[in-house]
Amino acid sequence: MTTTTGTAAVTPSVGTAHTRVEGREKVTGAARYAGEIPFADLAHGWLVVSTIARGRIRAVESAPVEAMPGVLTVLHHGNAPQVDGEYVGLLGKPDPTVTLFQTDRVPFAGWPVALVVAETPEQAREAAEALVVRYDEEPHDVAFSAAHPGARKPEDPSAETEKGDLAAELAAAATVVDAEYTTPEEHHAMMEPHAATARWDGGRLEVVDSNQGSMWVADELAKMFSLDLGSVRVLSEHVGGGFGSKGLRPHQVAAVMATTVLHRPVRVVLTRRQMFSITGYRSPTVQRVRLGADAEGRLSAFGHEALSLTSTVHQFIERSADYGRAMYDADAHHTVNRVVALDVPTPTFVRAPGEAPGSFALESALDELAEKCGLDPIALRARNEPEAGPVSGLPYSTRRVIDCFEEGARRFGWADRDPRPGLRREGRWLLGTGTAAATFPSNAMPSTAAVTAEADGTFTVRITAADIGTGARTALTQIAADALEVEPSRIHMRIADSDFGQAMIAGGSMGTRSWAWAVTSAAKELREQLALGGAIPEQGITARSNTAEAIGALAQKERHSFGAQFAEVAVDTATGEVRVRRMLGIFAAGRIVNPLTARSQLRGGMVWGLSMALHEEAIRDRAFGSHVGPDLAGYHVAAHADVPPIEVGWVDDPDPDDPVGIKGIGEVGIVGAAAAIANAVWHATGVRHRHLPIRPDRVLLAGTAPGGDVDA
Amino acid sequence: MAPAPSPTYSAITLNINGEKHTLPVDHRTTLLDALRERLDLTGTKKGCDQGQCGACTVLIDGRRAVSCLQLAVAAEGRVITTIEGVAEGEDLHPVQQAFLDLDGYQCGYCTPGQICSAIAVIEEHAAGWPSAATQDVRPEAGVQPLTAEEIRERMSGNLCRCGAYVSIVEAVAQAAEAAQPPSGGSGDGNGATEAEAAV
Structure with a gap:
């Protein structure tokens, strides 16, 4: 037959709700997800990770384990295939965490030291847990703080931007905010653990994997194992969440090494505990924000300094200070991202890298500035809308952030808000509302x-x-x-x-x-x-x-999604518990292709913001250098009972230079959400919480006296 | 592959979704691994393997249980229902249909556990079991409305990192409403969808 297009009048699908095709x-x-595709003659690999935070492997006592039932091989630095760790992939040279078993050095707790492969998962797990690895331990340093002597500005020229004289403008400003904000180590914690099955099939390497880019992983594996890209195939049909963590990770490399040695399919699935040390995380941050404004609240001085950590083997910078480069202007404008290398795992991209922690600090500081200026927080932001990119000077493709605030204020009932803190009580609860802006770059x-x-x-x-x-x-x-x-x-x-x-x-x-x-x-x-x-x-x-x-050929412009976040909280001053009662997010984020799934995605981002504000915090034990409770009980992410009704909306904002008008909605939903909640907690209690998460103990110790801010 | 019987293996018969499966299992094998690795019933998901996330929730004798904390050998003789067994042929269970229609998921990995849990929640509630969110737990108070707060409390053992909670609660409420025979209307009925709409 002849295939036709566009013959009958077909109602456009873009812009209408469509349930998921799968x-x-x-x-x-x-x-079926990556670990669920059946293979004949499948063997199972189980990773063994280091128990020390720094040192050398003295011995991997594999002989007793190799004699255990079903064990096929034990791979470690003494016998593993050699791989190329110097290649340049999509994001530069690989993190040595993924070039497995090439050295006896141990740079952090939870570093992969061996892979045990056996006939069944039970046999592999028992053998892996029985494997004795002996170390020469060295002193480690995992203590992250603003005062760490190793803190430095990275060589990357984009680490810092500067115009005007910040000190002079701050000295001349009518109102100044100078405050330090911190965010803790946070993890992706997607529900599906990383899993890969690798096999050689007719001279081609095939990897069934859970990842965020099959070609990306294929390219990295080809380079690492010195193969032609055409001889590597990676499939990733269904993926149980990624959030920045599912690129090349130790599980794929381990599976490829093992299938190459054993000549049969090998599956490697990471345990939840292993995920905490070898699949990346968001660095903790310490951020100093200095804002100076005139009597009308117009910014004259803008300073944002952020410190994050990285491992000693690979550099990743959490670029929190980038936030203001696109968002707020001032005559004196300074932003810098510093980093300190510690004996910890390598951090990575986590949903809204940079913008999530950066917006918490900056959108909190703006709320403080509004309070000091006696201005409504939305009015303050409207007064500081830049004409062009504060650092680039480029025009915005579109920037409808104030439209988002106005629509949000209308729907949230913001006009009725008494700006004074600590006034509303309902039984044992103090009530408050807060708002914050959101933004995230939009690129193709x-x-x-x-x-x-x-x-x-x-x-x-x-x-x-x-x-x-x-x-x-x-x-x-x-x-x-x-x-x-x-x-x-x-x-x-x-x-x-x-x-x-x-x-x-x-x-x-x-x-x-x-x-x-x-x-x-x-x-x-x-x-x-x-x-x-x-x-x-x-x-x-x-x-x-x-x-x-x-x-x-696209013209250089400031291209971003924007949004306005609103939250209402209740704070129990007797227990320190903070409950979010409702949230509203209005976004200007390009053409919305599928309102049904877009609403889910934006709402999901806001749930992440709630979780970041109140719950998430990975604790590192300074004596052992490893995590305390690296699991989903020790690391709490928002559960059903934590999440209130969340309303999401958007203003019409098609990108004029995109064929479909899309901007991107995956990350803007989390940005500003934690700040809106923290600002609401201030409105409820009169206390500024500058350190996440806003735990009950922090609320209790801070009390409710206005001005009794939490600075430690 | 199935290893030969030995002192660490036993042949057991599991009753799953109305079918009997006889298989030798390693005594260390969890019910979750028996389903996924031995019986190719991979709809039940492994999120943490330590009872903290709820992704592996199945129904055992009609009650929800996390299959990662149960040994397969201990499940012999129990009636096990997994996500593969809740639909009636091509007709989805009302909870499944509501998740599909209301987008009660994103990545889908926690979804089978959420759905199995929700099916049991609706039955537990209808049978008059109270939760921590139940306002009046006196037996004479009767069945309280299945409010959004009740659903959130009862579903809290099932984590969803994509953050689809709001839609999941709506889906559970919709399925619960569909499951209830129309009554004379005591109390304010099902409040979940109203509560969401009232924001």
């Missing part, structure tokens, strides 16, 4: 896609996208349907297979925008081919796209 598989348990990265007109009248889209719960698979189905002017039911969306070619990862709020661009381009090309007429051959007609040139 939804039925997910609610019936039929959706080059991607390729292929769209095939099938002989049966359907269309198959192939793109190495990843759906880590974002709803990307559904959004791309809607986008392809509109681009082809057909019903979404005629689209087969195939993603997460590195054989489909290069595409952006699910990260940086750039995934769906980048992939949508490539799918739209390929669909347009296909329609031009189909317009020539003729029958569709059995193998279909395929058009391909590559968006590198179009994205490279």
